[in-house]
Amino acid sequence: MISDKMSGLVKNSSVIRAMFEEGKRLAGIYGAENVFDFSLGNPSVEPPVKIKEALLQILNEESPNLVHGYMNNSGYEDVRAAIAESINHNFGTLFHGENIIMTVGAAGGLNVILKTLLNPGDEVVVFAPFFGEYRNYVSNFDGQLIAVSPNTIDFQPNLVEFEHKLSPKTKAVIINTPNNPTGVVYSEKTIKELALILDKKQKEFRTSIYLISDEPYRELVYDGVEVPYLTKYYDNTIVGYSFSKSLSLPGERIGYLVIPSEVDDFEQMIQAANVANRILGYVNAPSLIQRAVAKCIDAKVDVEIYNRNRELLYNNLLEYGYECVKPQGAFYLFVKALEEDDKAFAGRAKEHNLLIVPGSAFGCPGYCRIVYCVDYNMIERSLPKFKKLAQEYGL
Amino acid sequence: MISDKMSGLVKNSSVIRAMFEEGKRLAGIYGAENVFDFSLGNPSVEPPVKIKEALLQILNEESPNLVHGYMNNSGYEDVRAAIAESINHNFGTLFHGENIIMTVGAAGGLNVILKTLLNPGDEVVVFAPFFGEYRNYVSNFDGQLIAVSPNTIDFQPNLVEFEHKLSPKTKAVIINTPNNPTGVVYSEKTIKELALILDKKQKEFRTSIYLISDEPYRELVYDGVEVPYLTKYYDNTIVGYSFSKSLSLPGERIGYLVIPSEVDDFEQMIQAANVANRILGYVNAPSLIQRAVAKCIDAKVDVEIYNRNRELLYNNLLEYGYECVKPQGAFYLFVKALEEDDKAFAGRAKEHNLLIVPGSAFGCPGYCRIVYCVDYNMIERSLPKFKKLAQEYGL
Numbered sequence: 018m019i020s021d022k023m024s025g026l027v028k029n030s031s032v033i034r035a036m037f038e039e040g041k042r043l044a045g046i047y048g049a050e051n052v053f054d055f056s057l058g059n060p061s062v063e064p065p066v067k068i069k070e071a072l073l074q075i076l077n078e079e080s081p082n083l084v085h086g087y088m089n090n091s092g093y094e095d096v097r098a099a100i101a102e103s104i105n106h107n108f109g110t111l112f113h114g115e116n117i118i119m120t121v122g123a124a125g126g127l128n129v130i131l132k133t134l135l136n137p138g139d140e141v142v143v144f145a146p147f148f149g150e151y152r153n154y155v156s157n158f159d160g161q162l163i164a165v166s167p168n169t170i171d172f173q174p175n176l177v178e179f180e181h182k183l184s185p186k187t188k189a190v191i192i193n194t195p196n197n198p199t200g201v202v203y204s205e206k207t208i209k210e211l212a213l214i215l216d217k218k219q220k221e222f223r224t225s226i227y228l229i230s231d232e233p234y235r236e237l238v239y240d241g242v243e244v245p246y247l248t249k250y251y252d253n254t255i256v257g258y259s260f261s262k263s264l265s266l267p268g269e270r271i272g273y274l275v276i277p278s279e280v281d282d283f284e285q286m287i288q289a290a291n292v293a294n295r296i297l298g299y300v301n302a303p304s305l306i307q308r309a310v311a312k313c314i315d316a317k318v319d320v321e322i323y324n325r326n327r328e329l330l331y332n333n334l335l336e337y338g339y340e341c342v343k344p345q346g347a348f349y350l351f352v353k354a355l356e357e358d359d360k361a362f363a364g365r366a367k368e369h370n371l372l373i374v375p376g377s378a379f380g381c382p383g384y385c386r387i388v389y390c391v392d393y394n395m396i397e398r399s400l401p402k403f404k405k406l407a408q409e410y411g412l
Numbered sequence: 413m414i415s416d417k418m419s420g421l422v423k424n425s426s427v428i429r430a431m432f433e434e435g436k437r438l439a440g441i442y443g444a445e446n447v448f449d450f451s452l453g454n455p456s457v458e459p460p461v462k463i464k465e466a467l468l469q470i471l472n473e474e475s476p477n478l479v480h481g482y483m484n485n486s487g488y489e490d491v492r493a494a495i496a497e498s499i500n501h502n503f504g505t506l507f508h509g510e511n512i513i514m515t516v517g518a519a520g521g522l523n524v525i526l527k528t529l530l531n532p533g534d535e536v537v538v539f540a541p542f543f544g545e546y547r548n549y550v551s552n553f554d555g556q557l558i559a560v561s562p563n564t565i566d567f568q569p570n571l572v573e574f575e576h577k578l579s580p581k582t583k584a585v586i587i588n589t590p591n592n593p594t595g596v597v598y599s600e601k602t603i604k605e606l607a608l609i610l611d612k613k614q615k616e617f618r619t620s621i622y623l624i625s626d627e628p629y630r631e632l633v634y635d636g637v638e639v640p641y642l643t644k645y646y647d648n649t650i651v652g653y654s655f656s657k658s659l660s661l662p663g664e665r666i667g668y669l670v671i672p673s674e675v676d677d678f679e680q681m682i683q684a685a686n687v688a689n690r691i692l693g694y695v696n697a698p699s700l701i702q703r704a705v706a707k708c709i710d711a712k713v714d715v716e717i718y719n720r721n722r723e724l725l726y727n728n729l730l731e732y733g734y735e736c737v738k739p740q741g742a743f744y745l746f747v748k749a750l751e752e753d754d755k756a757f758a759g760r761a762k763e764h765n766l767l768i769v770p771g772s773a774f775g776c777p778g779y780c781r782i783v784y785c786v787d788y789n790m791i792e793r794s795l796p797k798f799k800k801l802a803q804e805y806g807l
Contacts (some may be wrong), residue, residue: 018620018677020531020553023684030687068480069471076464085463085661087454094678108417121665121694122514136415152689158415225413258487266480268699270516282413289418292425296548299516304663305467384718392788 026153034115036372043370054398055387056372058197058348060265062390068264071312074314075305084305090295092119092273092302096311102275103314108246112219118279118290119302123233124271125261125294127154130229130255131189132293135151135160139188144174146351146381148197160188167381172342172351180214185222190215194244195234198379198386199351200309200327200344202238205245219253221391225281229252232405233272234347236263236317239324242345252279260310262347263317269306323348330376330396334387337404338412348390351376355410365409369402421548430722431767435478439766450782451767453592453743455660457713457785458590463659466707470526470700477698485690487514487668487697498709503641511672513685514697517665518628520652520689522549525624525650525669526561526584527688528681530555534542534583537567541746541776543592543626555583562776567737567746568602577607580617585610589639591628593774593781594746595722595739597633614648620676623649625699628667629742631658634719637740647674655705657742658712664701718743721784725791729782732799733807743785746771750805754778760804766799 019027036056043052068171075084091097104110120126131141137159143151145167155162163182168175174192183190192211203211212230219226230247235258238244247256259272264267276287294301330350331343340353344395352364353363359375359382366373376384387397413423431451437579438447470479492509499505526536532554536547537581540562550557558577563570569587578585587606589759590597598606610621625642630653633639643649671682691698700728725745726738735748749757752779754770761780771779784791 018533018622019680019684020530022531023688026679026687026691027683031685057482064480069476071470073468075535076467079460081464084458085663087452087662090481124694124695133414133418136417139415140524149693154693157691158703164799177733227413241684265477267482268480268696270695270698285414285422288422288425289414292421293418296421296521297692298549298553299694300519300523300665303701305701306698308433321694350421402626 018311022156033338036374038054040372044276047370048050050398052370053387053402054372055391056263057091058388058390060262060267060318060390061392062265062322064265065313065316065318067313067316068266068309071309072305073390075308076313079308084308085136088301088304090292090301092117096307099311099314105160108249110246110248112275112277114274115287116199118274118276118287119296119307120257120272121276121302122258122261122295123231123272124154125270125271125299125302126235126257126259126274127191127229127231128297128298129290129293130257131155131158131160133289136406138186140184140186142179142182142190144179145378146172146192146196146198146379146384147191149380152189161353163187164380172196173207174197174211176207176214179211180280180370181375182219183214183218183226185224187224187226189227189229191229191231193231195238195346197234198349198374198376200343200349201342202242202244202345205243205269208245208247209217209227211248217255225253227280230254232256233262235261235402237320237323237348238346239320241326244346248275248277252277253281255280259313264310264313265318269303271302271306271310275359278339283353291320323390326391326396328395329393330389334403335398339403339407348388350386350387350389351384354383354385355407355412357383359385366406369406371399371406380408414606417551417710425679431769435728435767438620439726440640442765444660445793447649447765447767448790448797449688449767450786451769453783453785455662455785456787457660457712457717459660460711460713462711463661463704464709465728466704467700469553469707474703477729479703481521481699483696483699486686487512488699488702488706490566491702494706494709499670503644505641505643507670507672510682511670513669513671513682514702515652515667515669515689516697517656518626518652519545519568520665520694520697521550521652521667521669522586522624522626523552524685524688524694525652526550526553526555527692528684529583529622533581535579535581537574537577537582537585539574540772541593541771543588543589544773544775547783551785558582560776564597567591567596567604568598571602571605571609574606578609578613578621580619582613582619582621584622586624586626587675587777589628590633590739590741592629592742593744593769596737597637597639599739600638601644602658603642610646610648613659620648622675625649625651627651628657632715632718632743633741634715635740639741643670643672647672648676649717650675659705659708660713661701665699666697666701666705668697678708690779718785721755721786721788721791724782724788725782728795732802733800734802745782745784746779747782749778749780750802751775752778754780764801766794766801768798
């Protein structure tokens with residue numbers, strides 16, 4: 018009795034979530050300490066203490082009707098202004114509160130902007146490997162997802178193929194840097210080339226092509242790498258941000274969109290996004306946590322904890338013979354599967370109670386994603402298993 | 413550059429929200445105390461103290477990674493179990509945690525269930541007057557909204573016309589009791605007749621017709637009136653609940669769906685709703701507030717405050733010559749406009765700084781909605797204005 022679309026989706030229901038459930042099952046059999054769940058990006062580092070302090074302060078000092086009540090669908094004005102100011106301070110931009118729309122996480126933000134933009138059949142270009150949910154978000158509005166094949170040398174986007182895949186039907190391009198699942202940060206050179214191509218194609222097709230930058234991992238970077246702020250390179254850029262990872266608040270569903278005043282059709286766009294936020298059923302981003310993040314805007318989790326995990330896992334996997342680009346951000350490693358079929362490889366890993374996600378889920382077969390936002394100790398305990406797995410493949 | 417659908421929506425952007433903005437504008441000119449904004453259902457009664465206590469206790473005693481982290485897309489298992497138990501205790505039902513899906517408010521819940529059910533072109537029947545957003549929620553999934561015309565005698569649904577409007581394409585029926593905008597509670601007699609008609613038509617068409625009960629106002633009732641629990645009358649019932657009004661938390665976006673085990677295709681439905689919750693971009697209902705409402709499950713705001721407002725406004729309007737059915741629940745009065753054109757009447761009211769919403773926004777022209785979840789003092793100050801308005805029409 019359910020809809021045809023949902024019927025298909027239930028069948029292919031998220032591989033990642035299925036893993037999560039599988040992990041719980043295996044833990045029941047073998048004991049939690051003997052199952053190594055590297056499947057779900059659920060931050061393991063605690064939120065900064067400032068978050069708790071901010072929440073307590075708001076609850077104790079502000080009016081409950083303000084803290085828990087309706088506000089403009091786009092969010093509290095003071096919160097939006099504080100966020101604009103912080104971005105300006107960090108990146109030298111010139112945003113105002115009116116450029117910010119508070120959203121139910123980055124997932125909510127992406128859905129808001131795709132609803133705002135897409136007519137049925139419009140094309141949205143993504144670079145493989147990409148977060149699998151993009152497929153569903155685009156499908157929610159009957160858009161068509163066009164995937165550019167991966168560049169497995171360094172996982173920077175394949176811009177030659179990109180240029181060929183743009184068409185008069187291209188309405189948007191989604192990029193995600195630092196990237197899930199590779200941990201790669203797109204370089205400034207990449208961004209500049211990407212912007213040039215988009216500008217050229219906009220002129221050629223006489224259309225607007227919006228670049229949507231999905232940035233939940235912006236603050237999680239290592240070795241001092243810089244993540245370019247996209248609005249500075251291409252006018253038609255819209256940023257989708259989330260505090261899920263930077264403040265370890267994924268369950269709270271809090272993020273924002275930046276819609277710069279320079280984007281084509283700005284006035285219409287900002288109104289439409291406001292309406293989309295409402296009618297998609299979000300209504301507004303959750304209120305108390307909106308107020309809390311505004312007080313912690315430049316706080317972030319202790320990235321060094323993830324960095325230690327990264328070094329431990331990356332160095333050891335390399336030693337065992339695995340191939341992998343060293344991630345510069347986020348908390349994912351994207352290793353080459355030790356056989357052609359990544360699903361079969363993930364299956365073999367599971368026999369060692371290692372739960373990793375096949376790259377096919379990200380449009381990039383032949384690889385697997387290993388999440389390292391987990392306990393350092395779990396990584397340590399898992400290493401002999403990774404070693405044994407490699408040995409089974411003759412490494 | 414925005415989508416055609418959004419382009420139309422921006423033009424017709426919510427009358428109610430526009431009023432809200434207009435109220436702020438007028439307050440700037442005449443002073444807040446001289447503007448009488450009866451347009452937005454933003455609860456004026458404070459949340460129960462228990463909510464603050466619960467939030468503080470959770471923040472001080474529970475693990476931050478649990479409190480702010482991801483959980484199953486359908487919500488925390490202990491929260492879902494607590495809600496099922498409370499419903500069972502209050503209404504003699506037999507739900508388990510697995511029948512409950514935590515949602516981003518009732519608006520989120522309705523979108524989840526409509527995405528789960530609707531193929532393009534499927535019909536969703538509503539009874540006028542109805543909450544205008546239903547039109548958008550149904551349109552999100554390319555369904556067709558079929559409105560049954562109002563019964564202006566007592567605003568119980570018009571079941572004769574209802575029966576004729578059901579068709580093999582009817583996938584769902586939405587009812588909302590206590591009702592926005594009339595405040596009317598559908599009687600048990602009405603519910604029984606409605607259920608009989610649905611059962612008959614399901615057999616006749618050999619289809620499943622789901623009754624979606626949108627219940628944000630369930631706890632706000634006066635004079636001891638009973639609100640029948642719909643799942644007890646019709647097997648294919650799905651309940652959408654929100655804590656926005658019962659606990660005065662509308663900004664927090666917290667509610668739930670009840671999908672009883674007896675609904676047709678239960679297993680598929682529950683999985684699909686879980687996936688829909690994820691891919692619509694909600695991911696999960698906000699985490700901290702999920703845990704808080706579970707601790708306050710049987711708390712509610714002081715309804716007597718709304719009751720005083722209701723009596724003051726209703727009795728005086730009647731005295732001035734207005735016609736109105738006395739509301740039994742929610743915090744709305746639905747008065748007959750004093751001229752045929754409800755928009756013109758609302759315009760005349762605005763000349764007295766009285767902001768009320770034309771019934772056309774609810775599919776019921778000729779009436780206007782007055783919200784009384786406002787300060788008692790504001791109602792008192794507004795009464796001379798309502799009186800003068802009536803006098804202008806010769807009453």
